[in-house]
Amino acid sequence: MIKFKFGHLLRSLKHMFWDLPDKNKLEQSLFKEQIKIYYNFTSSAFYGFLAVFIAFFLDQNYLLSLVIGIPTSLLFIRLLFLFGRNLASD
Numbered sequence: 001m002i003k004f005k006f007g008h009l010l011r012s013l014k015h016m017f018w019d020l021p022d023k024n025k026l027e028q029s030l031f032k033e034q035i036k037i038y039y040n041f042t043s044s045a046f047y048g049f050l051a052v053f054i055a056f057f058l059d060q061n062y063l064l065s066l067v068i069g070i071p072t073s074l075l076f077i078r079l080l081f082l083f084g085r086n087l088a089s090d
C-alpha cells in the first residue's frame with residue numbers, strides 16, 4: 001500500500017510558491033515553466049478525479065464514489081507531482 005507523505009507534499013508546495021528564486025532571469029523563467037507544468041498536471045489530476053466521481057455518482061453509489069474518488073485523486077496528484085518535478089528538472 002502506498003503511504004502518502006503529506007509533509008513532503010506541503011514542503012514541495014511551499015518551495016514551489018513561496019521560496020522564490022533569485023533575481024536571475026534564467027531562474028525566473030525556469031521557475032515560471034515549472035509552475036506551468038505543476039498546474040497542468042494538477043488540473044489533469046482534478047479532472048481525473050471528477051471523471052471517477054461522476055461515473056460512480058451517476059451509478060447512484062454515492063459512498064463508493066467518495067471512497068474510490070478521493071484516494072484516486074490523491075494518488076494521481078502525487079504521481080503527477082513526481083512526474084512534473086522530473087520534467088521540470090530536465
